[in-house]
Amino acid sequence: MWSNPRFRNWVAVARACHLVQQELARQLKPLDLKTPHLDIMVNLVRHPGMSQQDLANKLFVGRSNMTMLLPQMEKRGLVERRPDPEDKRALRLFLTEEGRALAEKAIAVQSAIVDDIMSLSTPEECEQVGDSMRRIVGHLVDRHSGDADLTEAAQ
Amino acid sequence: MWSNPRFRNWVAVARACHLVQQELARQLKPLDLKTPHLDIMVNLVRHPGMSQQDLANKLFVGRSNMTMLLPQMEKRGLVERRPDPEDKRALRLFLTEEGRALAEKAIAVQSAIVDDIMSLSTPEECEQVGDSMRRIVGHLVDRHSGDADLTEAAQ
DNA sequence: ACTATTCTGTTCAAGATTGAACATAAGAGG
DNA sequence: CCTCTTATGTTCAATCTTGAACAGAATAGT
Numbered sequence: 001m002w003s004n005p006r007f008r009n010w011v012a013v014a015r016a017c018h019l020v021q022q023e024l025a026r027q028l029k030p031l032d033l034k035t036p037h038l039d040i041m042v043n044l045v046r047h048p049g050m051s052q053q054d055l056a057n058k059l060f061v062g063r064s065n066m067t068m069l070l071p072q073m074e075k076r077g078l079v080e081r082r083p084d085p086e087d088k089r090a091l092r093l094f095l096t097e098e099g100r101a102l103a104e105k106a107i108a109v110q111s112a113i114v115d116d117i118m119s120l121s122t123p124e125e126c127e128q129v130g131d132s133m134r135r136i137v138g139h140l141v142d143r144h145s146g147d148a149d150l151t152e153a154a155q
Numbered sequence: 156m157w158s159n160p161r162f163r164n165w166v167a168v169a170r171a172c173h174l175v176q177q178e179l180a181r182q183l184k185p186l187d188l189k190t191p192h193l194d195i196m197v198n199l200v201r202h203p204g205m206s207q208q209d210l211a212n213k214l215f216v217g218r219s220n221m222t223m224l225l226p227q228m229e230k231r232g233l234v235e236r237r238p239d240p241e242d243k244r245a246l247r248l249f250l251t252e253e254g255r256a257l258a259e260k261a262i263a264v265q266s267a268i269v270d271d272i273m274s275l276s277t278p279e280e281c282e283q284v285g286d287s288m289r290r291i292v293g294h295l296v297d298r299h300s301g302d303a304d305l306t307e308a309a310q
Numbered sequence: 311a312c313t314a315t316t317c318t319g320t321t322c323a324a325g326a327t328t329g330a331a332c333a334t335a336a337g338a339g340g
Numbered sequence: 341c342c343t344c345t346t347a348t349g350t351t352c353a354a355t356c357t358t359g360a361a362c363a364g365a366a367t368a369g370t
Binding site: 036068 | 360364
């Protein structure tokens with residue numbers, strides 16, 4: 001099992017991920033942010049107007065998770081949840097001015113860490129790591145969208 | 156920021172990790188195991204007699220986490236915690252017969268997933284991903300061992 | 311139009327994880 | 341021998357995360 005290269009190498013991926021996440025959490029503490037909050041803000045910077053469901057899908061977490069986190073951030077004045085006039089079920093999400101400012105700082109922190117760790121590999125290696133990982137993501141997303149979604153067969 | 160290759164590629168790593176973890180959790184459910192339990196058992200298979208602190212260090216989690224998980228597994232008859240005669244503070248950890256049997260099944264599940272996702276890359280790419288990740292782990296462990304000197308991470 | 315299904319966000323209880331504060335045991339230095 | 345410091349494991353309260361069950365809005369099929 002430890003002689004299996006695939007296993008051994010994947011374990012390294014998991015360990016690296018875990019450590020980077022921890023380091024990020026540590027450095028985010030002065031901003032009073034947790035990594036889930038940062039993930040949300042990063043997505044809202046790129047895609048303002050997302051619904052909570054959109055966000056949950058992108059982050060691969062449950063919808064209830066968003067229901068727990070977003071009201072906190074709203075009370076803190078970081079995000080705004082506007083009811084959608086076109087679809088009375090959905091809430092459209094936007095960063096406030098303050099949210100954008102904080103997001104900028106937090107993203108700088110994250111970028112510094114990522115730059116630090118990825119600079120240990122050459123740009124070619126870095127790109128190749130990304131390619132391998134994107135293949136994995138695509139593979140697993142495919143497999144699971146087929147599992148539960150029956151309407152997918154109709155398309 | 157999304158034009159930064161390092162950032163973009165690291166995001167892929169994090170997403171892949173998250174998804175694989177989820178898939179593992181799903182497939183572990185029939186065995187009534189959570190991924191933290193598997194992590195513990197994997198380590199105890201390789202290194203019987205570890206202390207709870209050793210385990211926490213290897214897994215990069217807090218010691219209190221072990222205090223929460225191990226008594227559960229002990230009650231379930233999967234692990235045994237023997238007081239160390241040489242050091243009355245420490246508890247030496249061992250898998251029971253039942254624990255070893257269950258660990259074998261669970262490791263098979265994990266190996267199947269890892270094999271599946273890593274087979275999307277060539278053996279050379281796979282090895283190279285592992286190398287990049289091990290560099291990251293080493294880098295972060297070094298940086299932090301200066302802070303609070305605890306981590307003696309080996310594999 | 312009508313019913314059934316799907317999709318939105320919410321609530322709630324259960325479990326995981328953490329960090330701080332604690333108690334006890336071991337080790338260092340006087 | 342006696343402190344002072346460090347290490348081990350525990351407790352506890354706070355927070356994150358999830359899945360199931362829910363209510364209301366939209367959609368599809370008839």
